[in-house]
Amino acid sequence: MQTNLFNIVLLSFILSLGYNNLYSQDLRKKSTSIPAKTQIDNSLEVSQKKNIDTKKPIDSLKKVDSIKTKKPFLDGKVKYKAAQYAKIDQKKKHITLYDQAELYYQDVELKSGIIVLDYEKNEVYAGRIKDSTGKYTQYPNFKQGTNVVEPDSIRFNFKTKKALIWNSRTDQGEFKVKASITKKENDSVYFLKGARFTTSTNVDKPEYYFQTNKVKFIPGKKVITGLTNMVIADVPTPIALPFAYFPMSKETSVSGIILPSYNDSNTRGFSLQNGGYYFALTDNYDLTAIGDYYTNGSYGLRFESSYAKRYRFRGNMNFRYENLITSERGYPDYSKQKIYNIQWSHSRDSKANPNASFSASVNLGSSKYFNQSINQSNIGSRLNNTLSSSVSYSKTFNSVPQVRMSLTATHSQNTQTETIDMTLPTLQLSVDRIYPFSKENDSKKGFIKNINLQYNLNGRNSITTTDSLFFKPQMFDDAKLGVQHSIPISTNFKLFKYFSASTSANYEEVWTAKTLNRSYDVDQSAVVDVTKNGFDAYRTYNFSSSLGTTIYGTFNFGEDKKIKSIRHVMRPSLSYSYTPSFEKYYDTYATDASGTMTKQYSRFENSIYGAPGLTNSSNLGISISNTFEAKVTDRDSTKTEPKKIMLLNNFNLSTSYNLNADGETNLAWSPVRVSGGTQLFKDKMNVNFGATLDPYAIDNSGNRINTFNIDNGGSLFRMTSANMTLNYSISSTDKEDRNKAKDSQTTRNGGREDDLFGTSNDFGNNRRSSFDGSEEKGDDVVSEFFHSKLPWDITFAYSLTYGNNNREKSITANSIMISANTDLTPKWKVGVSTGYDFVQKGVTYTQLRLERDLLSWRMSVNWTPFGTNANWNFFIGIKSGVLSDIKWDKNSTTTR
Secondary structure, X not given: OHHXXXXXXXXXXXXXXXXXXXXXXXXXXXXXXXXXOOOOEEEEEOOOEXXXXXXXXXXXXXXXXXXXXXXXXXXXXXXXXXXXXXXXXOOOOEXXXXXXXXXXXXXXXXXXXXXXXXXXXXXXXXXXXXXXXXXEEOOOEEEEOOEEEOOOEEEEEOOOOOEEEEEEXXXXXXXXXXXXXXXXXXXXXXXXXXXXXXXXXXXXXXOEEEEEEEEEEEOOOEEEEOOEEEEEOOEEEEEEEOOEEEEOOOOOOOOEEEOOEEEEEOOOEEEEEEEEEEEOOOOOEOEEEEEEEEXXXXXXXXXXXXXXXXXXXXXXXXEEEEEEEEOOOOOOOOEEEEEEEEEEEEEEOOOOOOOEEEEEEEEEEOOOHHHHOOOEEOHHHHXXXXXXXXXXXEEEEOOOOOEEEEEEEEEEEEOXXXXXXXXXXXXXXXEEEXXXXXOOOOOOOOXXXXXXXXXXXXXXXXXXXXXXXXXXXXXXXXXXXXXXXXXXXXXXXXXXXXXXXXXXXXXXEEEEEEEEEEEEEOOOOEEEEEEEEEEEEEEEEEEEEEXXXXXXXXXXXXXXXXXEEEEEEEEEEXXXXXXXXXXXXXXXXXXXOOOOOEEEEEOOOOOXXXXXXXXXXXXXXXXXXXEEEEEEOOOOOOOOOOEEEEEEEEEEEEEEEEOOOOOOOOOOEOOEEEEEEEXXXXXXXXXXXXXXXXXXXXXXXXXXXXXXXXHHOOOOOEEEEEEEEEEEEEEOOOOHHHHOOOOXXXXXXXXOOOOOOOOOEEOOOOOOOOOOOHHHOOOOXXXXXXXXXXXXXXEEEEEEEEEOOOOOOEEEEEEEEEEEEEEOOOOEEEEEEEEEEOOOOEEOOOEEEEEEEEOOEEEEEEEEOOOOOOEEEEEEXXXXXXXXXXXXXXXXXXXX
16 A cells, blocks of 8 residues: 555656656556545646656766757646546556546536546547446536537547547537537537437437538537438428528527518418518617518518617617508409508616606507508507507706706507697706795795795697698698796695695796687688787686595404404595686687677687686585405414405595586586495405486486486486496416516507407517417426416406486496416417407407417417407417528418
């Protein structure tokens, strides 16, 4: 044992110095085995070796210059370790590492069952080892830089950087590559034989792969192959290419062609849809250009771009244009139309500038776009009657007092009437509250110290136009421009300890660039309006005050009762507002040629902020807000405190009394509005209700008369309308994102966030799941039959509306909607959205959804079986974006 220990120490000393002439005769003949217990982690560092030629005599008169320098067998430090042993064979120049062997040299990291280092040839070999059952274990893991290879065995030369690899497995982006033999020429070029490429997670037993025999592989960039055949479930398919090119860029996205899909239509002929090109312009933004073409001349263009800059902003923009031709020229059903849609969403990160922000949410275009588009099927967007947009910039100036400024452009479009209202732009400026009777750090208590005033400015340029005149010169002809200044003065204080009182006065001044001149034109025999350009202004003021308090009441039933107590919180409020008459801004005009009949009008009637009031307004408002809460015994016997349950979140009553009512044209009391809401079943069901109660009776024509309904033989109040809505959502899991995966694009189009009206079908992006997307995350959730959970979710909505404005006493709306999604098996998902209208006595929009997770592939079917929006869509394709063109999708043209 001492001799072996001496040999080990001596060998380490010799190797560290590197002098060959110091080797003893015994060390040349013997190999040293280092047990794992005594030597686990070793380092071998090589310096330059020097050989001294002792055969020739040394001339003492000459300098010793016969020393020859020999290159080291390795260029750096070698670190290695093994679980069982590390054996050094000096005769063969080998170092053998066995069991959980690891070797580190320069940028190479190698782990394997057995590693043999030939330091004379500068080569290393690694392979598997067998366990006690005879099964191969501890496969090599070869890492050089960022490239990782997991073969059965490998042979690598440190000098030439060449390698020979058997049954290599490597990941390149979304691709997994396996080859029977791999020859590494250098760090950037590999040649593969008997290779397969797949995006499956199991490279040894993939559900599909591309088989090829000759491959040139450039890691992180591309793969060029010879004859390539697609294999599904180990069965070769007829799909083959004489050569193939696979991009494998390390970048998040690369530019490339988007292959179109084939379809046909009875009204437009054959078509190629959703083909184009993806431009990966920079790391901050991209562009997708997609087009459709039909043989009858119809075509569509779409441009989609996303952009982002970290800690600054992010957004996306879509532009869609379609030239739709139905049937053929000369046929009676021939029609032609051009539709478009523009969407822009932009948000700024608050970290960029906390005092300034910019945001955009734009959705404008043709009113009929979502009804007629050949590339989208979304009932939620089609039922939406309004498209709206807003682009705003705001900035806060940190002055004293603080000033806030915002500039906003808005757009509102009615898709039924095709009218468009825009403000280009709206300027808003506000100065923070100023307390003139209180010092900066004083408490704001009392009537005087709480007096404060503000300054607000609102300037607008309003435009009203139609689809046909949108962004044409005519749309700017009737633009309305105006500025409104307001200075509100207010204060609040406590009254009699329990009452909160507030009072305010508001001064307004309105500037306008256009006024109206109305007169009777004798030549036309009619009253005509003439618009007069020029500056004009009017000034108004009003006064208001309010008084309110909070009343608490508790009804105790006993500690031994299941319902221990009910708490009632009531907040009554009394308000008063007064606005005087501004008759000085009104003129008269003749209604006939004689001039005997006149009427009043204001020259500010058509201004952007309207005309000031002509009559005195003196109103007294009454409102009562209520909440009801109960304390009940908790079902959990370990809990000592009772459980709180909300019975009614709110129950509100409100009405007003006109102190200036004349009893003929103006009645004193306004209808009483009752509204309330609560949440049931652990806040999963939302219940909201409301009703309008009129104290006055009506005549035979349905007009309100100055007679109380109770004095006309009726009840105290006449219910003119009522409504109730129920919304209930439940699921098998508490994860909200599984129950309700919000479809942002559907929401942007104007549809619902839930799937009560079905999910949207974007025929250009069928890879997006119609469900919650859990299959993309690899969630292996199955039913109890499979010893796990069966995920499901149900959304239920019910709406009821009652109308009795003219004694009709009818149900004007009564409908129920329901959507349900579940997993039949680990890979099958089904969903349905439907409903029933009890007034129209028919089934509402119905959609059936079916999806199959095929591991690396996805198959989906969406079917709307009947109605004006009947259509179907089928898709099967590879999930991975790098092989997005390998798909087959088919859809029918929606009947509209």
